[in-house]
Amino acid sequence: MDIPSGFPATLWSFLSFLPFFILLFLLGIIKGAIFCPVVWLVITIGNSAVIFGLWPAHVIWTYVCVVRAKRLGPNLKAVLCIGLPVPLILWPLVGLTGSILVGLGYGLFTPLVATFEAIGEEHENKFVDCILKGTWSTVKGSFTVVRDVTDTCFHSYFSLMDDLREQPPKNGSPLDIKLLELPGSLLVGLLGVIVDVPMIVLIALWKSPYMLLKGWHRLVHDLIGREGPFMETVCVPFAGLAILLWPLVVIAAVLSAFVSSFFLGFYAAVVVYQESSIKLGLAYVVSALALFDEYANDFLYMREGSCFPRPKYRSQNMPLSGTLSRRYSLSKEGSNGKSGSISPGNEMPGPQRSKSLKKSIQEMKTMQMWDHLFESYERYGRNLVGDNIIKLSDIEEWNHTAKCKILSVGLPAYSILQNLLCSAKHDSAGFRFTDGTEITAMNRTGDRLFEWFFEPLMIIKEQIKAEQLEESEELYLSKLVLLSGFPDRMKAWQNGGIPPPDDVRRAELEALSRRLQGIAASISIMPTFRRRFQNVVRNLHPVAVESVSSSVHSQGSIAESNISEVGSKSRNRISRLFSQKSGGRKEHSSDMTMQERNRYNDEAV
Template identity: 55%
Template sequence: MLTQQLVSWKEPMQKLRSFIYFLPLFLLLFILGLLKAAIVGPVVTVIILIGNSAVIIGLWPAHVFWTYYCVVKTKRLGLVLKILVLLSLPEPLVLWPIFGIVGSLLVGVGYGCFAPLIATFEAAGNQVENKFLHCVVDGFWSTIKGSCTVVRDFTDFCFHSYFSFMDELTEEVPEDENPMNIKLSKLPPCLLVSLLAVPVDVLLVTAVALWKSPYMLFRGWKRLLEDLIGREGPFLETACVPFAGLAIILWPIAVVGAVICSFLCSFFLAFYSGIVVYQENSIRMGIAFIISVVSLFDEYTNDLLYLREGSCLPRPKYRKKMKLSSDILEARKSIDNDGNDPNNGRTCPLGSKLVSERTRTLKEAIQELKPIQVWDWLFQSCEADGRILLHDGLLTRTDIEESIVNGNCKKLHIKLPAWSILQCLLISAKSNSSGLLISDELELTRFNWPEDKVLEWFIGPLMTMKEQIKGLQLNENEESCLRGLIMSCNNERPEDWNETEFPSDDNVRRAQLQAIFRRLQGIVAAMSRMPTFRRRIMGLIKVLYIEAMRIDALRSADSRILRQEASSNNSINSVEKKDKDARGKAYNNEDIV
């Protein structure tokens, strides 16, 4: 009995001892991080503000001209919609430099302050020999270098990605595709409801966000303190403990940011009421949406903060074919009665435990990947596959030089990443994997893929394509042929493969594979518009160019050696022939004598 009491007292004392040890360490790191932020922050702010502002102002005339040109030329928009877009373009085009420069200032201040602070805490958690030196030094040069990277990525987005988006408008549309258009008779009620919704929804949604902000603040602090003292959730490992104090101090900033985001999103929610009016052809439905959107936002915040289910605010029916949510509320109440613990309050609406209360075994078994890990895997695969394609002749030095000179080459920017992703899809389908095998020891599944909406837009279709490839049951000859076809063919029609060595003559099978290729190249084209893509692909092209020069040098050396051997063989043969002729003449002379 005494032993059990001692054991029960031992664990709280250890937690209290670790908490007392944590306080002075955190304060020292925090003060050091603030000093570094005070030194680096102004430099970083100036770099980002001046760099981004120069890009915005310098490209603004080109953006205005090209935007109008693409909208006028596009065939995807009907005449009425095109005129309305042209009339409404001046407002966003005028506001873009203002919001861009102000946003650059905020990004510079935020990055310049938080990057050195976080680098200080990371240095304390890393396993390095001299932690004190790294805590003092880390965060200076890396933050300045990161600010230059921010300016470069922003430049790539404004100079390449934006024009790529606009060029897509001017592409030819299929004959069976009708242009988007609207009816003028429906516009007045839509505008009326939108103008009515803006003051109502912005005021009410912001009021709900302000009302819930104290709950978010104190519940967040309570949760962070519990995880810190109990060493649970994100603070399970010792290296992450210093970040707990940083999260506790910065949590009010997160709450303020959530309120500001709610305020900004309320405008879009209000404007959507005009779309509801147009789709339902009813002003009454639009007014119902104005009232319902506040209830929807209230319910969303309740789910986010694990408060009561549903909302006490009215939610009228704003769709003609929309089912009432009474059945859903009853189902949620039944789940709540079965799964939630009223004394705990730390369970989600579906009754499952939160991440912070999972066991250590589960956290080790399911290791969530970060977006940067998937991004790094893609470009590492492109580098390895690019070397293979250079050796096989499917990629040449001319292609790389064209990409360097012109700044864009479909074979390198689109087809090479698509080739690498196709390799992953073929291997994953052949191994009956539940996800994507991005390496020999790592599998990307729906349980561990990054919680990033942008990345999820790309990974979800790839999962579907992998299942389609699995259903086709490709043989080895078809797989090896597909690897060459994705680099050498347009893959637009089944006839494109007539002159190739694809072993199957089934046009349906060819059309299915070509559809997968087109969709895969479309996904990569969308990826190429992301700001970091161009910077990473240009670094990859430099590596491949060096590899291409080395391969050409080896080939030229081999050809020179072969020519030397051939010339030496020819000289030897000529000498032997002369010697043979001389011997023949000698024999003839002897016969004459």
């Protein structure tokens, strides 16, 4: 559409937008007020019942797994057993508080956002969609939230603790701590909490007005001028909603700073223990303030640096992390005169005009990544079930116990491997699904959980490209990731995969399979994994039943043909024997005794 130019056109665009936006906002608030109590009760009561009901089992099993963990040394076990009551007692309180807040937020804002989303959808009757959208779907979503919390507390937690209990120690020696350095570490850690928490909160409060005003300025500028991602008509209501909700974003940022300040402050204890120096731990307490201040300036695109001192708290130089390292590299490029850099103090670069907000949101949604991933699971699962590699007994075992390794770990690892092989063959810059969808550094989500899996997968992809696997080695690697631990089934699967004769090459493939299985096992403990994967298994079950029935039918046909063939041969043989035995007799065959007939039948058989 045409972007309004000039003050009269801009003013008219803004005034014509206000009634439209106010009506949508009031409708969303009314729907939220109606359904918020129901959603709040479902989430609060459901999550609280799960958390408090499983709390005794969590306490007992946590201590059992810590005591029996092979990777932990005796000193570390003793310290953990002493300190575990604190998080175990806080967990129900945190869970209850989080359930109350999530229930209120989900019940109020989901119908509100859904009302604005209905305007952008292509339906004939948008008025009805605005009224109905976000009503019953919000109630069903509240039950989904309770289901995910249940899966996390009942399946993911126990799987995580079982891994802790069963994993062997790295390098043959368990992880342990030095007890003599604990008092100094804990003392400096508590000092870091006392100093850093109030100072970090003050820094966040000091910068929050700037964040509020700058955000409002940018959003209003984009709204009035129809610039950036708000240039499309369907996206304009989201701009107004973002303007109204921006103070909540600022409040959430301050609360996040408050929560993270405890971890930043107590990290001084880790520095003291690692460096064996109380002096360096105290230096970190001061340096943490500068680090947070610089990160806040980087996030708000303010001038680099900090008014706080930043003493050296490591005996060796440590690489900068994440955003700060990228910011410093960009500023360094800017000082060298390279184009496309961001110099200190510059404003945040504007979004591309050619990209709509709807497209941007679709590119950055974590749920879309999950959708492609689970579609890949189902696609490869159908092929494997059809080839009788994944059996009906595996599916039934997972439905009863959810502990079938071939399904819960093997199938995701196999699917990820096929996508990595596709990415390597197409020389993709990121992670390419076999259906053509590609995730790169430009369109991937900024979710930290996704980053934990994306970077290791990119490393494995580069390793696969460097190895230059042959086809037989790729097929053998596919066997390993799917059926590792089941040698008989690996041998029965004749897919053309042959283990390489070189022992070093074989060990490299086995190491790759273990890493892929480890990533798949980590993905399987994610909160929404079991619910989504259960749908995949449910869709695979009729395919497995059909495969078994067709296999039984074909085997029955073969057996029936074999039996008929053997029967005809036996009848012919009996006839020949009968004619030979009775040929010299003058009487007919009817004169033979029953014993002679039975003897002839036995000889024929």
